[in-house]
Amino acid sequence: MSDELFGPGEPGDPTYLKGSVCRACGRAEFPRRAECPACGAESEPVDLEGPARLRVSSAVLAQPPGSKVQAPYGVGVAEFPQGLCVIGLLVGEPAAGATVEVVVHEPYPGGRIFAFREPGFLPAVAI
Amino acid sequence: MKDVVIAGVGIHPFGRFEHGYREMGELAARGALADASVGIQDVDMVFVANVGAEMAKGHNVVDRIGRTGVPVINVEAACASSGSGLFMAAKMVESGAADVVLCLGVEKAPRGFIASSGFDQWQIENGLGVNPMYFAIQAQELVAATDATVEDLADVSVKNHRHAVDNPHAMYRREVTREEVLASKPICPPLTLLMLCAPNEGAAAVVLMSRKEAERRGVAAPVTLAGLGLVSRGPDDWFVPAPAYQAERTSLSARAATAALEDAGVTVEDVDVVECQDTDAASELIAYSDLGLCKPGDEAALLRSGATALGGRIPVNPSGGLLSKGEPLGASGLGQVHELVQQVRGRCGSRQVTDARVGLGHVMGAGHNSCVVVVHR
Numbered sequence: 243m244s245d246e247l248f249g250p251g252e253p254g255d256p257t258y259l260k261g262s263v264c265r266a267c268g269r270a271e272f273p274r275r276a277e278c279p280a281c282g283a284e285s286e287p288v289d290l291e292g293p294a295r296l297r298v299s300s301a302v303l304a305q306p307p308g309s310k311v312q313a314p315y316g317v318g319v320a321e322f323p324q325g326l327c328v329i330g331l332l333v334g335e336p337a338a339g340a341t342v343e344v345v346v347h348e349p350y351p352g353g354r355i356f357a358f359r360e361p362g363f364l365p366a367v368a369i
Numbered sequence: 370m371k372d373v374v375i376a377g378v379g380i381h382p383f384g385r386f387e388h389g390y391r392e393m394g395e396l397a398a399r400g401a402l403a404d405a406s407v408g409i410q411d412v413d414m415v416f417v418a419n420v421g422a423e424m425a426k427g428h429n430v431v432d433r434i435g436r437t438g439v440p441v442i443n444v445e446a447a448c449a450s451s452g453s454g455l456f457m458a459a460k461m462v463e464s465g466a467a468d469v470v471l472c473l474g475v476e477k478a479p480r481g482f483i484a485s486s487g488f489d490q491w492q493i494e495n496g497l498g499v500n501p502m503y504f505a506i507q508a509q510e511l512v513a514a515t516d517a518t519v520e521d522l523a524d525v526s527v528k529n530h531r532h533a534v535d536n537p538h539a540m541y542r543r544e545v546t547r548e549e550v551l552a553s554k555p556i557c558p559p560l561t562l563l564m565l566c567a568p569n570e571g572a573a574a575v576v577l578m579s580r581k582e583a584e585r586r587g588v589a590a591p592v593t594l595a596g597l598g599l600v601s602r603g604p605d606d607w608f609v610p611a612p613a614y615q616a617e618r619t620s621l622s623a624r625a626a627t628a629a630l631e632d633a634g635v636t637v638e639d640v641d642v643v644e645c646q647d648t649d650a651a652s653e654l655i656a657y658s659d660l661g662l663c664k665p666g667d668e669a670a671l672l673r674s675g676a677t678a679l680g681g682r683i684p685v686n687p688s689g690g691l692l693s694k695g696e697p698l699g700a701s702g703l704g705q706v707h708e709l710v711q712q713v714r715g716r717c718g719s720r721q722v723t724d725a726r727v728g729l730g731h732v733m734g735a736g737h738n739s740c741v742v743v744v745h746r
């Protein structure tokens with residue numbers, strides 16, 4: 243599934259989301275669609291790589307059912323220049339309004355998903 | 370909606386119970402039939418709204434009341450399930466396909482987070498299949514785009530809990546303070562536990578009739594089902610479980626409200642009392658502008674003015690709303706209709722909205738659907 247959602251990379255590497263844009267009305271979608279859900283015209287693949295603007299910064303503080311990610315963890319909404327807002331996990335604690343990039347993330351051992359991170363963010367290292 | 374009346378309403382309180390959904394549904398259905406002074410033998414068709422119970426749920430409820438051989442049809446649309454059932458029932462009566470229709474909503478939801486709202490597996494496993502996160506996103510966007518504050522969110526909860534004190538059908542009937550709401554367990558910032566409704570159990574039912582049938586039977590207190598608007602996802606709508614949305618988005622609720630008011634031939638200024646989908650505190654504020662009670666951006670001002678509290682210009686959720694009643698998904702919409710019908714009949718005792726004539730109910734659910742209903746006496 244992750245292959246269909248975002249590009250390649252190791253955890254921490256910048257990547258992109260696999261979206262689509264309608265050839266007729268220009269609406270962007272994520273995940274990728276072959277045809278536009280609004281007008282039915284053919285859509286073409288587009289890589290949503292940002293930089294994006296973090297529109298919402300929140301968190302999940304109680305453990306949700308089925309989640310392999312342990313709460314608490316940060317979640318947010320990144321608005322891409324194509325006019326599409328995507329919900330994703332956050333790396334670090336970027337505030338709303340921050341510029342973020344898409345990165346490959348390991349939210350639990352062995353897991354792979356996209357996440358949003360401020361460029362230049364360095365994780366705290368335990369000494 | 371032409372010449373469709375609500376002849377009777379029934380309810381099983383919302384809360385936590387030992388008995389199952391069948392018993393709850395039976396109680397609400399029998400209540401509605403008695404209120405309409407009809408028996409199950411008089412019913413031409415039954416619609417049953419439910420999300421989580423077993424196969425043929427409606428049939429299993431109706432079987433406890435009678436075996437009359439008429440069609441029993443189950444309807445599911447998340448939080449808008451009973452709104453969708455009501456829509457079907459009303460259209461049957463309006464079209465002349467049936468004279469008397471029973472519509473029931475019933476739910477026995479497990480405790481805690483709702484486990485599946487249609488999310489993809491990748492969302493669930495990666496911690497993104499979380500309903501309160503969606504509500505938190507809406508709340509943050511509201512706070513960012515308007516002057517609404519976290520204190521306003523708490524005050525929605527305070528207001529609705531105050532209303533519920535006088536509602537015997539509500540799960541929580543204790544007043545709470547702003548400080549208590551803000552200090553309750555944080556779930557998804559800015560939302561705390563007391564700003565979120567709890568999925569629970571309950572049932573509500575209505576008996577619909579054509580006006581002619583109600584007159585022929587001499588129904589005691591018919592209420593006009595004046596308008597219904599039911600919409601599902603359009604290209605620029607966003608709700609649970611969609612992982613992305615357009616930067617400029619539209620509102621399902623607003624479209625449903627416009628359709629319902631138009632259908633009823635009234636304007637929002639004619640509405641005296643509102644029951645809305647306060648799944649969380651921010652959802653109620655967003656509903657204020659979506660339903661046309663105020664302009665976008667004026668939601669918090671409307672709340673602060675006291676207009677939406679009992680005694681105000683346009684009381685919202687005099688029942689206590691879902692924040693106090695809890696939300697039995699399949700029953701919540703008809704629970705609102707029960708309250709509105711009793712309000713316009715003037716039977717709500719100490720939570721009565723003075724001289725309520727026109728009521729508006731609003732639900733919105735996962736999968737992107739919204740139903741708005743307008744009733745008047």
Ligand SMILES: [Zn+2]
Nearest residue numbers: 264267278281
């Ligand atoms: Zn298009």
